[in-house]
Amino acid sequence: MQSESTADLLRSWALEVGFDRAGIARLEPSSQRQAVLRWLDEGNHAAMAYMNRRTGLRVDPREIFPGARSAVCVALQYSPLSGERTVDGDLWPCVARYARGVDYHDLMKGRLDRLAERVRDVFPECSTRAYVDTGPVLERELATRAGLGAFGKNTMLLNEESGSWLLLGELFLSLELDPDVAIADLCGSCTQCLEACPTGALPEPYRLDANRCISYWTIEHRGAFPQEIRHQMGGWVFGCDLCQEACPWNGTAIEVHHPEMHLPSKRAELDLAGLLRIDRQQYIERFRGSPMKRAKQEGLQRNAAVAMGNSGNRRYVPALLEALQEGSELVRLHVAWALGQIGGDEARAGLEARQGAESESDVRREIEAALSQLENRDEHSAESG
Ligand code: B12
Ligand code: SF4
Ligand code: SF4
Numbered sequence: 001m002q003s004e005s006t007a008d009l010l011r012s013w014a015l016e017v018g019f020d021r022a023g024i025a026r027l028e029p030s031s032q033r034q035a036v037l038r039w040l041d042e043g044n045h046a047a048m049a050y051m052n053r054r055t056g057l058r059v060d061p062r063e064i065f066p067g068a069r070s071a072v073c074v075a076l077q078y079s080p081l082s083g084e085r086t087v088d089g090d091l092w093p094c095v096a097r098y099a100r101g102v103d104y105h106d107l108m109k110g111r112l113d114r115l116a117e118r119v120r121d122v123f124p125e126c127s128t129r130a131y132v133d134t135g136p137v138l139e140r141e142l143a144t145r146a147g148l149g150a151f152g153k154n155t156m157l158l159n160e161e162s163g164s165w166l167l168l169g170e171l172f173l174s175l176e177l178d179p180d181v182a183i184a185d186l187c188g189s190c191t192q193c194l195e196a197c198p199t200g201a202l203p204e205p206y207r208l209d210a211n212r213c214i215s216y217w218t219i220e221h222r223g224a225f226p227q228e229i230r231h232q233m234g235g236w237v238f239g240c241d242l243c244q245e246a247c248p249w250n251g252t253a254i255e256v257h258h259p260e261m262h263l264p265s266k267r268a269e270l271d272l273a274g275l276l277r278i279d280r281q282q283y284i285e286r287f288r289g290s291p292m293k294r295a296k297q298e299g300l301q302r303n304a305a306v307a308m309g310n311s312g313n314r315r316y317v318p319a320l321l322e323a324l325q326e327g328s329e330l331v332r333l334h335v336a337w338a339l340g341q342i343g344g345d346e347a348r349a350g351l352e353a354r355q356g357a358e359s360e361s362d363v364r365r366e367i368e369a370a371l372s373q374l375e376n377r378d379e380h381s382a383e384s385g
Helices: 004-016 033-041 055-059 104-122 139-145 192-196 214-220 227-232 272-277 280-286 291-311 314-326 329-342 345-355 361-384
Strands: 021-026 070-077 128-131 166-173
Touching (some): 004 021, 004 070, 021 139, 070 139, 104 128, 104 166, 139 166, 214 227, 227 291, 272 291, 272 314, 291 329, 314 329, 329 345, 329 361, 345 361
Antiparallel strands (some): 021 070, 070 166, 128 166
């Protein structure tokens, strides 16, 4: 067993390379094994097939590589950021806070690689492996064991200083180290996050049903949104922060200084209509290095169209009508739906004009559905008027 000071040294190096918190976890089988298997069995992972792969490894991190013994778990806080100007406009408040700046995967992986180099300089016999988000790892459980925070009922890892505004990563090591002590429950009898979720995606404490989660649909889902999901999206364009914003621990989080996580000016000027109209070249330039690229250009435009539709605001009609002609098939489909939600003479005339010219049958059906919805709405208002 290494002395306790080795653990101290590793924690201090992790802070030096730019993390806000670091702790040590001993690698042990998951204490939540049954909960994880049930979560998968019940289909709470929706279409994220990767969650159902390498389950053995996920619930037993000792298998990460032969000889793996410990992990240095690290956390980067991303809100509130000191020196950040408030995000305004109709787009950026509808993008999850973690996703407004640089891609944390790249940022944190770079820092973990620097930490790994330092470890190997001093312990040349030590094997290492770094993960940020993408590995078959229960990152929040490891982080609780490393003392970085406790599980919240919204399934987020949170602590008294940062709330849950934390992103997680870990460096697995073949060194045997003294682990940190886990933090006790911070939720007590509170249930504010469960009540704040607008879609019922937190049906009980500590269980998220991705099939109902806005974050899942706006980030992970490819292709068209099922009809019943579109209204549930509200105004969100990428991710969702509602179950975190409701948490009392997040209202009192300390400020941190991470300029990389600020919204850069090259994206700040984009609004919803600008995102819907963005061409390939502009998309590449503006979203270089952004985590929002996970949804791809088409996915972001689909989300923007649905957010416009849910706003019911007629000022979006001109941008939507342009996209009804020029967008991809997926985008046109959601644009037609959005125009049906917003209504008005301009929207109706545009839908009618496009009906005959539209070559894709799915989009044509959506245009027809939007027009008949507008007709029903008019009849209804004529009757009630
Ligand atoms: C798949 C995934 C998603 C999915 C599913 C989310 C989920 N809750 O499982 C979707 C796309 C919906 C998603 C959304 C978000 N995600 Co995500 N996601 C992941 C990913 C890749 C895997 C999570 C996982 O393993 N889920 C399976 C379930 C079973 O695991 P779990 O939620 O950790 O469940 C544990 C607890 O519930 C606990 N438990 C179960 N029962 C009980 C009972 C009691 C009493 C207790 C105490 C505990 C307990 O045990 C389980 C196993 O450890 C991780 C990265 C990683 N590799 O871990 C990031 C990760 C969880 N996501 C993250 C983030 C930031 C988000 C969003 C905030 C993004 C956004 N703003 O839109 C939202 C938050 C939604 C939410 N409330 O969870 C961060 C969370 C950081 C933190 N502070 O917790 C992670 C860790 C990525 C990272 N490296 O930072 N995500
Ligand atoms: S991220 Fe949004 S939709 Fe998902 S559980 Fe939290 S509040 Fe509900
Ligand atoms: S809102 Fe309440 S129940 Fe939910 S995570 Fe925060 S403290 Fe826990």
